[in-house]
Amino acid sequence: MLNVKNSASAPEIVIVASAFGAQSVRRLGHAAWLDTVADAGAAGFEVRRELFSHEAEASCEALHTLGAAVAARGMWAVYSTPAGLYRDDGTLDAPALAGAYAEADALGARWVKLQLGTFAEQADAATIVRVGAGRRARLVVENGQHEQDGKIARFVALFAALEREGASGALGMTFDTGNWHWSGQAPLDAAAALAPHVEYVHCKSSEGLGARRFPVAPAPDDSLFRSVLDILPRTAPRGIEFPLDERAPAEDARRKVAWLAAA
Incomplete structure (x- = not known):
């Protein structure tokens, strides 16, 4: 099997907590999955704030403990929050940003x-x-x-605005390969327009239509998914954000980590 953590040519692979099922993570906690993620060969683990079952899990003490457990297994963390950087009126939500930074730093997150x-x-x-x-x-x-x-145009406009304001490196982008389908955008067009800003990739596809759309693992012969990855920087870590097999999550995680690193 490919040694994902040590291969210079392979992108680093992250397993997103939600891949184990939202209800399972809320019931058992994030830490319950760390050994599975490490044993699968992943370099990182994405902690999802919306999957905390109690607000106490977002305390600095609890996040520090979780982050130490991630690091003890030779991995690094990503901290994800559902908060928006900009409010509905278009203004920057500085308090939400500051709060997210404080929690991420308590976790010791890379992003x-x-x-x-x-x-x-x-x-x-x-x-x-x-x-x-x-x-x-x-x-x-x-x-x-x-x-x-x-929408692709909103991200193009954001990075153009940052450049105009003299802060082109102020932030990067997480490119979710599947979410474009929900908003009716072409993933290849998005990759072509935004690749220079992409630092982290959420990998998934989707099935269904409209409100009944749901995330799935990209098929091995999904040429669109592979074409998108070919455009995006290979230095950007790739996150497994599609559901793993709930009947055998450890085995499926190992297979999917090796597959995604080689894709």
Whole structure:
């Protein structure tokens, strides 16, 4: 089997907590899955704030304990929050950003991931830089499944605004290969337009239509998925955000980590 953690040519692989099922993670906690993730050969584990069953799990003490457990297994963490970087009126949500940074740093995360939210015209780059000063985690925003944060044009406009405001490196992007389908966007077009800004990739496909759409693992012969990966930087870690086989999650995790690293 490919030694994913030590292969210089293979991208690092992350397993997102939700891959084990939202209800299972809420019931058992994130730490219950760490051995499975490490044994699968993953380099990282993504902690999802929305999967905490109690607010106490978001305390600095609890996050520090979880982060230490991740590190003890030779892995690093991503911290994901459903908060949007921009409010519905288009203004930067600085308190949400500061709170996400504080929690991510308590975890010891490499990245802190927010949804884009409703970006309008002004990035407010100076505030982003100020709030992020001295933080350990790197800020990345993700394309979501909604109109406000799932359109290619909004991300193009965001990065253009950051450049105009002299802060082109203030944040990066989490590129979710499957979420574009929810918002009616072409993943290949998105990859071509946004690849220079992509630092982390959420990997999944989807089935169904409209509100009945749901995430699935990309098929081995999914040429669209592979074409998107070919455009995106291979240095960007790839996250497994599709459901793993609940009957044999450990075995499936090992298979999927090796497969995604070689894709």
